Amino acid sequence: MYSIILATASRYLLLLLQMFSLFLLFRGHNEPGGGFVGGLVAAAAYALYFIANGIAEAEKLLQIDPFYLIAAGLLLAVSSTMPSLAAGMNVMTGIWFDTGTALFGKVGTPLLFDTGVYFLVLGVTLKIIFSLAEGDLQ
């Protein structure tokens, strides 16, 4: 079932939703939001695109296997704990560089950690959706 209206709309919606998800991620430290919700919203954006355009298109759009997103997210989250170790503090102590950047809000290792969560959640959700959807085609 292919709907031109949905397919066209989903392209713009995808962009909007992704921007929204990033917005959620960055504002998460002070306002409702955060990496987990952000990741879910981003995944929902892709899910919408997939419903409108089919699984092959959605995978082509993403270009990489969601497993890489999972791995990258985990790596990011783990590596965000390292700077504090290098600085001689206890592991996972948050380090803040500048608490007033215009675009990102506050920059620091917790943000890096949250970004890791974002990518991981996105990857996990997409992997599950994509594998289920691929199964249907066969």
Add this chain to the structure above:
Amino acid sequence: MIGFAVSAAAPFFYRRFPGYFGWIAVSFPLFLFFSFTSFYPRIAAGEVLRETVFWVPSLGINLSFLLDGLSFTFALIITLIGAAVFLYAGTYMKHYGHASRFFVYIGLFMTSMLGLVLSDNIAAMFVFWELTGISSFLLIGFSHHKEQSRKSAMQALLVTGGGGLALLAGLILLYGISGTFEFSGLFPKRHLIVNSPLYPAATVLVMLGAFTKSAQFPFHFWLPNAMEAPTPVSAYLHSATMVKAGIYLLARMNHVLGGTALWQDTLLVVGAVTMVCSALLAFNQTDLKKLLAYSTLSVLGTLTMMIGIGSELAIKAFFIYLIAHSLYKGTLFLVAGTIDHAAGSRDTGVLGGLGRAMPFTMATAMLASFSMMGVIPLVGFIGKETLYASILEMEEWSRYLIAAAVIANGLLVMITLVAGIRPFFGSMRRLPSVPHEAPFAMLAGPACLAVLGLLAGLFPDFFMGAMLDRLASSVLADTLTFRIKLWHGFNEVLFLSFLTLLCGMLFYAARIKLLPCLHGRHITPVLKPSSWYDAALAGMLRVARWQTRILQNGSLRNYITVIVLTAVTLAVSVLAGSFSAFPEIPALDVTFYEVVIVSIILVSILVLITSSSRLKAVIALGVTGFSTGIIFILYGAPDLALTTFAIETLGVILFVLVLYRLPRFTSYSTTASRARDAAIACVFGIFMALMVLYTVSGELDSGLKRYFAGASLPEGKGRNIVNVILVDFRAIDTLGEITVLAVAAIGVFAMLKLTLKGGSR
């Protein structure tokens, strides 16, 4: 630490310079070797070097390092043999796939082995201990496409890993007794430890760990099987270094646990039995590497036995023997690899006459073989002399032990004749490939080791003399002075050495006669510990299958029933006492919105449980979810609401995707089981409602709320408390959760792919 980084970088270098990678790789262990030798004067002066990096100071676990005579010797052996092996492997591994991985593993191994022998902290030592086990597993299973490789790797991992667990338990007991995690802290508390009622348990557990690692009888069987690994690995891990980790531990612990009958006698007996049995087992082997493996076992047994004897002379013999063995056995293994490489076979029945084609390899092998046989003037000779002398010095047992030692060493001579010398002489036979001299990179390493063995034999004072008394003093409590000489004159010991050589020749002659008779015979499986291992493994699998059938029967409904009932029962049984009165129901101030939402939820639930169509049920479920989200908004929890909405949306999408594959909607449940489910659901609902009421009425004040609310902005730099908790205060929990998520995704993926491949939906 640097070692791990270097080994991680290895593949990048390898890809860039595949041709002469060995030469680059060798610089790393060589550098370490020379930096360790620079400590020589200080160690020889009796200094003990320490360095500590704090790791988990709150638990007393630190990366503290200790460089005394014992760890110094091991560090030198590890780096020196490492250098030879790295250089050798650079050429040897070319015809293996994924050679770059090999260097990662072996670099990892070398670093963790160094960490093991240098650690002063028991916990850190244990971590390195397990790391060597894991890298050994990876290296044995390097040719992972071969069934036998995988099996051997698994066997080695299970045996040493099981021993590792015993060791961990033993170390924790020791910590419990003494209250310290440092080896150096244990030494002064020896009296306390030996007199503790837990002493026997701790000792036995530590010994179990050491015996499995060092392949002592009856755990010896994994080592010959581990010969499936590429030859450089066998030379490095399974003869020169890793298998000596257990011996190292015993020597290190000798201070702390030694001196009792339990310790000395067990080591003595186990060592002696291993020494003789494994040498006997080598009798009917024809594979070069297996022969050498059995001889390694025998030597490991000898080393254990010498710690068991525990006299000054025995400890001295221990060190000389240790150094000598590492030098010659490393060489012989590498030579065996060269032969395999050049002639295409490792079968001693086939090999012969290689001397003409490979003169340099032959010279190297000769030197190492003579050292192994204990011929003057090589270092192996001194080792064996001291060994005999220390046995003769004993008061009881000496007669039996000397006989055992002579027989075992005689068999070692036989093995050497078969494996180290025989392939180069005699007539050339038909071989799988035409033998040729090995390239320089594969010759240099073993040749250096062999020559070093000769030099150490000729000038023992220069190479070992000054160090030896320090070495011994790190194992025994008091300082000693030794004379170490090549030539002691004609005496009993020398006579025994000649007797050993003679025995070896006789055994060799007997082997030629007996081998055809022995061929095809099998030892009764009951007597073979490896069959115990197989039986235990099979039994464990059976238990696991049985358990899975009972507990994991695949019915989700059963799981939920069990989980819910267990939770309710446990919670009620714990809480029943603490709350006596029925909580007072707070005065309800119901708004219009709330009434509407609750009725929407109720209606959709009704639809959900009565519907006869899946789609309808899924949508109804979605409606309840969204309504719950709205409730969250009404009560001022936008975070939760946001997450709930996102989850519900994706949940519905997932459900729709799954819907395709489910069989037609049928009513599985009978009325009775529905009633039961309804009852369980009601119980759970009432339970949850009560819990909430109690929580609200009790006004829980744990202080957490105030702490987080207060600390969020100044310490976490964020105003969203929930998020600050997630990513900062409790980041380790989140890290755990997302790891679980990732694993779950992999699980889902694997399950779906497997089902699809199997074609059964």
